Amino acid sequence: MRARGTLAVLAAAAVLAACGAPSQGQVREIAPTEVPYGLLEPAAEPSADSTATAAPDSGPRVYFLEGDRLLAVPLGTAEPTGTGTPSRLSDLLERLSAGPGQQERADGISSALGTEVRLATEGVVDGTARISVQGLAGNIAADRLPLAVGQVVLTATTAPGVQDVQLLRDGEVLEVPLPGGERTAGPVTAGDYAPLVGPEPEVPAR
Structure with missing residues (x-):
């Protein structure tokens, strides 16, 4: 039994010496070539996929026209009414x-x-903004109606809590045109009118 204990102690000492552990209070410096592969390499930066986050919200915006495309314009610095x-x-x-x-x-x-167009809020229920519209169809050419409706829908859905829009006239739900020529009386979203939005303006390099 004593011989086995002696052999175990000698084996442990040999392992510690091979690993470069201090012996009798002395520190032994290990050459880089003796370090296991990869331990001296800097930690890899996280991949773009692992650190991707949602783009910051651009805040409330109003949509106007630039040529025949819709353009987002910041609401401005005016104090909100509420x-x-x-x-x-x-x-x-x-x-x-x-x-x-x-x-x-x-x-x-x-x-x-x-x-001549007048817009008014009639409330927001479960994310659907109900907007009263007066003077829309009678004063706008048919081929411009999708742009006009797109301006209202895209603008309204930048308000916090608004997910889609339903247009009304005199309390009755309006059937509105979509960019592809179809018409719907259901709530419409910003995505429905996204094809009408022009590219974001390029920021000049500094």
Whole structure:
């Protein structure tokens, strides 16, 4: 039994020596070539897939026209009339109804919504914004209606809590045109009118 214990101690000492462990208070420096493969390599950066996060929300925006494409314009720095979804939605619709400002028009921005069109919020229920529209069909050419409706839908869905939109006139749900020529009386989303949105403007390099 004593011989077996001696052999075990000698074996353990041999393993420690091979691993470069300190012996009798002395530190032995290990050459890089003796380090197991990969332990001296820097940690790999996480892949893009593992660190991908959702793009930050751009905030409430109003959609106007640039040529024949819809363009997102920030709501601006004006103080909102309230903090709730209906108040923010009302701010957006008021800005949309007012149309592009003087400088925006000078930059070639316009609106498919005429000055006769009136928009008002009738509430948001389960993410669906019910918006009253007056003067839409009678004052806008048929081929411009998808652009006009797209402006309202895309603008409204940038309000927090709004997922889709239903347009009404005198309390009755309106049938609205989609970009592909179809018509629907159901709630419509920003994705339905995404084909009408132009590319994001390029930011010049600095």
